[in-house]
Amino acid sequence: MELVKQARARVARLDLSAAQAAVADGQAHAAHALWNLLHEYFTFRQGRFASLKECDTAIRQARHEIDWLARLPAQAAQAVLKTYRQAWANFFNPDHPAQRPTFKGRFHTRMAVDVPQARDLRIQRINRRWGEANLPKVGRVRFRWTKDLPGVTRGGPQGRITGARLVKDAFGWSIVFRTETLVPALQQAHPGPAVGIDRGVNVALALSDGTTREHKPWLSRGEREHLRRLEKKSARQRATRPPGRPASHRLARTYAQIGRVRAIAKRRALDWQHQTTTELADTFSLIVVEDLKIPNMVRSAKGTIEAPGRNVAQKAGLNRSISGEAWGRGVTLMEYKSADRGGNVVKVPAAGTSQTCHRCGHRDPAARQGIRFACTNPDCGWVGHADINAAINVENAAGTAVSGRGDLAVRRSVKRQPPRAA
Structure with missing residues (x-):
């Protein structure tokens, strides 16, 4: 039977301590700042775009000169450069709907960090519900085991893990495993209507x-009322904030509650x-x-x-x-x-x-x-x-x-x- 490669993602919730979450937050902020620095360096040249070699040299130099930029692992920094170059390639592709790459805002950008090399993860299943993996500069972390990973579980699907990506949402950090699974090749078309x-x-x-x-409303009546009250509360807190001042801790907490709902x-x-x-x-x-x-x-x-x-x-x-x-x-x-x-x-x-x-x-x-x-x-x-x-x-x-x-x-x-x- 012929086997073909199938690329898929496996998402799992991370169980991080407060110290580990702070390290992951710092890496995500450094990655988003590196994107902005890279965009400025790449575009504000004298009549031309910077080459890939020039960008790589600039990143290496910046990681030695800027302390907080060194929080980001070297492989993750190279992944930012790769993603940035791909964004320009998509923009210049006439068949791709991507817009011109631009600067990323601090509060309106999804926090994420790449782990390009799968060999650094050293994934291990510790019991029925939990697994462990290594994250660069974060350490050994636990994640929820919801589905078997190819190449890790004995008797599980054939294939391998090619990398991972850390992503943060309103409920905390998750890890997205990039997998390559071997599946039987399709021999005939779908017989349905x-x-x-x-x-x-x-x-x-x-x-x-x-x-x-059809589906029911995504939120119950009580949850919709709770969201409405939180949005009114945030409006009152914004009204008392002086123009140009950053959001207070109370307003940030209200925003976090709205985000969770x-x-x-x-x-x-x-x-x-x-x-x-x-x-x-x-x-x-x-x-x-x-x-x-x-x-x-x-x-x-x-x-x-x-x-x-x-x-x-x-x-x-x-x-x-x-x-x-x-x-x-x-x-x-x-x-x-x-x-x-x-x-x-x-x-x-x-x-x-x-x-x-x-x-x-x-x-x-x-x-x-x-x-x-x-x-x-x-x-x-x-x-x-x-x-x-x-x-x-x-x-x-x-x-x-x-x-x-x-x-x-x-x-x-x-x-x-x-x-x-x-």
């Missing part, structure tokens, strides 16, 4: 087979997305979605002083709802899960899918009224769920795909299918 999916706010996912995938909502959303996308990838061979320009959809409606926007508060609420659904992340999950199972994810143009009747093809913006779609063509008159109608149009538009992922890891064209009736 095709489906079109319409993503929305009122109905999370509407499928062309007439079913929907929002992190709970994000965890629940991610868990629901993982379960739902796994079920869809197991069931369907072809998943067709709209090619939505999400950054354009969540832009503010404030406008300018000369041309102020309209319905700004309503648009802000809609933007929050769209961001809370994380449509882009859901498609990313479906893409790699479908590819693992021999399926395919295709994106099609989104124009007109919610205003067109799937039965007769008549297009009228007035036909959609909330979640109800009533065709205005007197010869048709179809009435039904608006999101289901849009999902059928999405599936029927598969012949005009703008991109495709999967199908035994090889992109393939999709033939136009005849219109489906509900």
Whole structure:
């Protein structure tokens, strides 16, 4: 049986002492400061960008001259340089959506530290729930053992760990293991049917087979009220702060409490997305979605002083709802899960899918009224769920795909299918 390499990530919660957490915080701040220093050195040259060799020499010199920069391990510093150079490569790639690299803010940047070399980790399982690993300049740390790691567990999956990354969120530090697992190569395509999916706010996912995938609010009523009170509290604390002064310890503590509540909502959303996308990838061979320009959809409606926007508060609420659904992340999950199972994810143009009747093809913006779609063509008159109608149009538009992922890891064209009736 032919085996192929499959790159995946394994996330585990770290159990750090206060001293170890302080060291990790210092490394993360040093890494983000190194990025800013590197960006200044790389861009503010006399008419040219600095070369890779010049950047590497500058980093080595700075680590000897700046005490706090030496907190960052040498391999982690080289990883910052590699990531920075890759950011410029993505920016100059016309097919990549990356923006021009810029400076990173202290309070709006995710704290992270790379551990590029797996041999430094020396991972060991100590019992059923806990494992241990070495972190440079942090020491021996414990992490929650939730899934077997390739090359570590006896009798576990074949493969190896290629590196790791420390990431901090509202609940503390986690370690993300980069793994390379050997899995059997796919011998045939997915045997399941095709489906079109319409993503929305009122109905999370509407499928062309007439079913929907919905979820409860990410936060309970009590948690939403708790978040509202914390946000009002932070507003009062900000009002008493003199302009230009840093945040007080009380305000920072309130921000931390708000971050934990929002992190709970994000965890629940991610868990629901993982379960739902796994079920869809197991069931369907072809998943067709709209090619939505999400950054354009969540832009503010404030406008300018000369041309102020309209319905700004309503648009802000809609933007929050769209961001809370994380449509882009859901498609990313479906893409790699479908590819693992021999399926395919295709994106099609989104124009007109919610205003067109799937039965007769008549297009009228007035036909959609909330979640109800009533065709205005007197010869048709179809009435039904608006999101289901849009999902059928999405599936029927598969012949005009703008991109495709999967199908035994090889992109393939999709033939136009005849219109489906509900």
